[in-house]
Amino acid sequence: MEYTKTDVYWSGENNVHWNQTKEFSLYFRPLAYDIFGNVVEYQSPGCTTIAAGQLMRYYEHPSYLPWHSMPLEGSSDETCRFLYELASVSNPIYNDDGSTAISMENMANTMKKYGYEATFVNKFDMNAVSGSCIIHSAYLRDGKVREHAWTLTGSKTYVSERFLEVWTFPSAKDFRCVDRVSITGYPEFSPVMHYVNWGWGGSGNGWYTNIERIAPPNTQFEAMRGMIINISPRK
DSSP states (O other): OEEEEEEEEEEOOOOOBOOSSGGGOTTSOEEEEOTTSOEEEEOOOOHHHHHHHHHHHHHTOSTTSOGGGSOSBSOOHHHHHHHHHHHHTTOOEEOTTSOEEOOHHHHHHHHHHTTEEEEEESSOOGGGOSSSEEEEEEEEETTEEEEEEEEEEEEEEEEEEEEEEEEEEEETTEEEEEEEEESSSSOEEOOOEEEEEOSSTTTTOEEESOGGGOOOTTSEEEEEEEEEEEEEEOO
């Protein structure tokens, strides 16, 4: 037989699926209109805002915010209002192409204002990944280097060991295992996996290995940047 268990080191899957599309941007600056004067495009909330916002929705902290009016999937007026506020107090840079840039350090300071522990580190350190965090990295797509902020919310590994068992009938109605010998001699551990939420409405989310060289699906790894670590509601 083979015995397998999962060792969860911290937390788990973040099922908050937000992104930077129009439905999440309704309080940001309008960028384009149709022929009838309706807004068809808004300034983006920015990936750093979405990453922090999803973690805060995940923890539902601070408690005074109307979290249950912010769907885990899809948006609402409260979601848009919250994301705009989160970006606005983080000293954003609104670029002409509609993107929004917020430094990781500014976002760490903003999360502290909302009652979180959050530590900014100006370079990636795998040894510092021991709880929920926001990672800033670069990847290559369509020949261009792109920057993105995303979250880690869980870490786990699978532990397995194979055994040879001896079963017998001590009595007519009693069938039991009387001996078990390990074939491997020691447990076998799978690589450590981390749960990644890319902030793209759930697309590509999942358990990944080799976090130090990770890139979104269908892209190529370029570089790791800074990170916000030790993110948790302040007690």
